[in-house]
Amino acid sequence: MSSNDNHLTTSWGAPVGDNQNSQTAGTRGPTLIQDVHLLEKLAHFNRERIPERVVHAKGAGAHGYFEVTRDVSQYTKAAFLSHIGKRTPMFIRFSTVAGELGSADTVRDPRGFAVKFYTEEGNYDLVGNNTPVFFIRDAIKFPDFIHTQKRHPQTHLKNPTAVWDFWSLSPESLHQVTILMSDRGIPATLRHMHGFGSHTFKWVNAEGQAIWVKYHFKTEQGVQNMDVETAARIAGEHPDYHTEDLFNAIANGDFPAWKLYVQIMPIEDADTYHFDPFDVTKVWSQKDYPLIEVGRMVLDRNPENYFAEVEQATFSPGSFVPGIEASPDKMLQGRLFAYADAHRYRVGPNHNQLPINRPQCPVHNHQRDGAMAYGDNGGASVYYEPNSFGGPKESPEHKISPFDVSGQAASVAYDHDDHYTQPGDLYRLLSEDERARLVRNIVDSMQPVELVDIKLRQIGHFYKADPEFGTRIAEELGLSVPAAL
Incomplete structure (x- = not known):
């Protein structure tokens, strides 16, 4: 074997003798099909792009850590929140919502705020936005809403008529529309905006006691927005402005940080609060449920490869860890399925095996095979459960905390309709x-x-x-x- 470890090779490791000229019959050709290096290069090139995300296609990401600054173990048994000073590695992806992969950063649009915590109990994904509410409150309306934000099927142009037609027929959108059209609709940078879990979630402590919770990430850089004229100019001159700003800030050692706060609501208050606490188009008053500090998120490392880390990163609001669970929020309930399903289509059935998505704790399950299965694919170990051979099995102590449900099975709206x-x-x-x-x-x-x-x-x-x-x-x-x- 050659001592030169910098030889260009094929994907199967064979040295490449000529990367400038394809194999041909004589100087003019035609090209020979036996040039497998050429065929491999062209075939791989045709497949270099995974399908872009239907929403949140344009994004930027960074690595960092989350450090607990307040003991919240009385509220949740989640191990990564167990004690003051505990640090957990994390990755975040910021994004616009409606634009395509090559669209401008400085458009008026909500910003995705998706955080992946690599905890010792598995990955926990908190997939929110830079707004505390959303346009709709039932997942059945989501495909129609996103269609209005995309291009007209005949003209292939953005369609303001569709946008405002949908919003005018969906009064629950008014709160988010007001935020979007305000100064906050165009953040100055990704570092100068807050982030929110938006939905209501459930925290459960070690004694099995549960509370409802909302997440608020407050930027330590201060909120700064961009005026319309500046945003339009930068969109034309420098469409990747936000992406570059985040990268350069971290590269220069100016590490952006956010403090995480939560609002906590007793379980029983959900039945008496004057807004439905599971309606994602509404906020909880901070006078009723004050912010409680939890920890601090710091971004201190840029990706080494955008495609491998930012583009292939997959987040799902259904990626929970013990002590954090779903609420009956109808929009959240739909996202629990839709996000992971989108990743299985876009990246592949084994997207969680990619380094950026792989948990940093042992994984034991009986899922096997599928495209791009990585590693030993479970080897010769037992591949079903229950079994008599000592394979991984369920742990009853990790069952979810129950909550009461009632009513008839039907297509029904929320009880509260004060959208104004x-x-x-x-x-x-x-x-x-x-x-x-x-x-x-x-x-x-x-x-x-x-x-x-x-x-x-x-x-x-x-x-x-x-x-x-x-x-x-x-x-x-x-x-x-x-x-x-």
Whole structure:
């Protein structure tokens, strides 16, 4: 064997003698099919791109750690939160939502905020956004909502009419729409925005006692946003601005950090709170459920290879660890299936075996085979359960904590339909300058909508949130607030 370990080789390890010229019949050719190196290069090139994510296609990521700063063991038995000072390695992926893989970073869009904690009990994924709420509250509406954010099937252009038609017919979206159209709709950088788990989750302690919980990551860099004109200019001049900013900050030792807080709600309060606590279009008042500090997340290492780490990273809100469980949140319930299923399609059935996704603790199960199975594929060990040969088996102490359910099996909505109080409160919290920019952003976005009825219907929602809010938008659109509201 040659001592030169830097020889170019084929994928099966054979040295390549000529990487400049394909094998041909004479100087002109034609090319010979026996040139297996050429065939391998072309075939692999055709398969270099896995399908981009349907949503959150454009993203940036980084490695770091999470350190517990407050004892929360009275609320959860999750091992990575067990004591002050405990550090857990983690990886985060930030992303826009609607744009394609090559789209600009500085568009008006929510930002994905997906964190993977490599805990000793398995990977825990917290897959949220930079907003505490979402546009819809039932997963059955998600494909339709995302279709409105994508391109028109005939023109292949973005379609404001579809966007506002859907929102105007889905009043539960008003809270998120108000946030999106505010200054927070375009963060200055990925480092200067908060992150949220958005959904309600359940924490369970070692005694089996449960509480409901919401996650808030507060940026230590401070919240900074980007004005519309600057964002548009940068989108054209430097579409990868946010991606570069994050990479350079970490490369220069300016490690971004966030403090994690939670809101905690007693289990019984879910039946009496004035908003349904599982409705992801609503927030819990921090006056009712104050923020409790949990820990600190620091990003201190860039990926070595974007494709291997950022593009192939897979996150699922169903990746739980003992002490953290799902709630009845209807949007979350749909995501528990949809995300992992998307990864099985996009990356492959064994996506969890890739280094970026592989747990940093032992894995024992009876899943075998499938495309890209890595390692010894379970070897000769027992491959079913229950069994009589000492194979991995269930541990009853890790059953989920039960919670009561009731009612008829049917397609039903949430009991609470007040979609106006919280966006109205948000509008009234804004300064006059912030209100003016919010109104201008909405008007600019609604101006191209083809049907006046859609504009009037949406104006009605803004008016119900706050009469001034709706009236200002109507006037700038040259319309009147509908009489019948």
